[in-house]
Amino acid sequence: MTGEIQVLISQEELSQRIKELGEKISADYAGKEVHLICVLKGGVMFMSDLSKYISVPVTMDFMAVSSYGNETSSSGIVKIVKDLDESIESEDVIIVEDIIDSGRTLSYLLQILKDRKPESIKICTLLDKPDRRIVDVEVDYVGFEIPDYYVLGFGLDFEQKYRNLPYIGKLVGIE
Ligand SMILES: O=P(O)(O)OC[C@H]1O[C@H](OP(=O)(O)OP(=O)(O)O)[C@H](O)[C@@H]1O
Numbered sequence: 001m002t003g004e005i006q007v008l009i010s011q012e013e014l015s016q017r018i019k020e021l022g023e024k025i026s027a028d029y030a031g032k033e034v035h036l037i038c039v040l041k042g043g044v045m046f047m048s049d050l051s052k053y054i055s056v057p058v059t060m061d062f063m064a065v066s067s068y069g070n071e072t073s074s075s076g077i078v079k080i081v082k083d084l085d086e087s088i089e090s091e092d093v094i095i096v097e098d099i100i101d102s103g104r105t106l107s108y109l110l111q112i113l114k115d116r117k118p119e120s121i122k123i124c125t126l127l128d129k130p131d132r133r134i135v136d137v138e139v140d141y142v143g144f145e146i147p148d149y150y151v152l153g154f155g156l157d158f159e160q161k162y163r164n165l166p167y168i169g170k171l172v173g174i175e
Pocket residue numbers: 039040041042043065066067068069074097098099100101102103104105106156157
């Protein structure tokens with residue numbers, strides 16, 4: 001990589017906001033249980049941190065869909081790489097994503113998962129890049145709205161690397 005990484009959202013800002021989201025979810029689901037679905041691989045760090053701040057009983061499952069491969073823009077073709085292990089019928093589901101960009105991944109996922117008859121289904125994303133939206137998706141919980149930068153870290157990759165950075169960085173000098 002010839003570009004440079006600048007910090008866009010610090011570790012402290014992430015922790016603070018994720019705590020707020022967890023508390024909001026706990027209040028919204030009071031008296032219920034929540035079934036978190038992590039969209040791999042990008043959603044992994046966010047879901048693990050978010051779940052620590054949810055005080056109602058939590059179950060978890062994991063799904064992998066891919067539309068980007070090693071590209072920095074979506075191909076438009078979404079495929080299931082790994083399906084859920086368990087049924088979501090009658091569950092109160094929250095899909096946990098790292099970022100909504102074109103909206104293609106989530107609109108495809110929503111369509112598939114709604115057919116499986118959950119009791120309810122909501123979306124929680126750490127980052128939202130509304131300027132890039134191609135497919136409209138209704139998002140219930142958003143950590144941060146960001147401008148149209150290619151971002152990485154905290155689960156998000158550039159050519160599969162940098163997912164382990166504890167902050168969200170912005171890639172400068174790369175298309
Ligand atoms: O709104 P969209 O334009 O569909 O983009 C968002 C999706 O793209 C990225 O995943 P990717 O398919 O690159 O896989 P990864 O999570 O394994 O990095 C990101 O993690 C979201 O899941």
